[in-house]
Amino acid sequence: MSNSSELHFLRDKLRLFAKVRNWDQFHTPKNLSMALMVEVAELMEHFQWLTALESENLTVEKKQEIADELADILLYLVRISDKLNVELLPTALSKMEKNALKYPEQQVFGSAKKYNEY
Amino acid sequence: MSNSSELHFLRDKLRLFAKVRNWDQFHTPKNLSMALMVEVAELMEHFQWLTALESENLTVEKKQEIADELADILLYLVRISDKLNVELLPTALSKMEKNALKYPEQQVFGSAKKYNEY
């Protein structure tokens, strides 16, 4: 693996994974957004009846199941980004800068309101 | 930024982002799974009425909006993984190996059935 980019490494592995299975025909952005959503719902299902506190104190077995869901989410996210020619890392860094402007520290300190509710 | 890990770099930036806003109190795994879901829905909304073909031929403006949604998804995914002490990259690589066993190339070639439907 090249040190320079984990996300490109995953992207390339996923390209090959789909290619040898002839799955590109299914991997439209529309379908991949649905598949990504389904994985996030599988993650969320683990938390639906838990209190906030319980969601922070999971058994080792639950943790492993949840880690696998997080992995699936990353894989679909990298895949759909590839299909849309979006470079995830620079886009995420630039989005963090936008978010910092939308949520100035002093103004939002300790508050979970949405930026348009201030 | 260390070349060795983009995901750790993002993780550390997000830790600081939350800390200076006193947002850790809101960032339980349960809440973050919900926030992640909401971002994926915002992504999916762009595709809901499009044909598969249209979803592959977006305007530059739509592309930028969609790239921003993908970025938000990555940011929440890195954040919830941090809160759960999950190392995303090795977990994703090991999940890809499990997926390869679940979906052997010859058996699934050109088919989108679920692994338990073969």
Next chain:
Amino acid sequence: MSNSSELHFLRDKLRLFAKVRNWDQFHTPKNLSMALMVEVAELMEHFQWLTALESENLTVEKKQEIADELADILLYLVRISDKLNVELLPTALSKMEKNALKYPEQQVFGSAKKYNEY
């Protein structure tokens, strides 16, 4: 069953169902919104790799599975509405009137744009 309201009939059955299982403690609006989402994801999963045409031509077996998901969605929707003291039917009728104003027939004829994109 009273003819006057199917939705009240379901609401009352669900109240009893939760009560005899001592489940009210879990049925906060927050948790129920998550459970509702998980059911909708299970519905959507059936369609994720299908073409639009395939999604209109399902096997009898698939249809039955999907009907069960639709039922679960209605049950959680009625339950969360009850917990929030929302009367679903009049609210839905009044929302349809708002939607009619947002999407005037002539203006939106044959177009799937969002109301703020006209």
Next chain:
Amino acid sequence: MSNSSELHFLRDKLRLFAKVRNWDQFHTPKNLSMALMVEVAELMEHFQWLTALESENLTVEKKQEIADELADILLYLVRISDKLNVELLPTALSKMEKNALKYPEQQVFGSAKKYNEY
């Protein structure tokens, strides 16, 4: 409105609403499942940073916004069920009977485990 069925009444209104806008072409089961999901995410967004207690004590203004989301969910649910020829009410009643068997009162009393975790 016929007293005998609120859900049929809504179904018929929604059929007409789509017809006069020439929207049937967009209303495939696949697309409608996505639209339904997006509405549920809009509902869930209201709750994502709230504690369970806060989610039970909403302002009048928030309540109204949430009621509108619940209405949209019902409308899309009735619409997709119509497109799939599923009769929501009897299906929901029969699903409640299945759920009662899956979750016997004594066994699940006060517990939120999934049926396959007992």
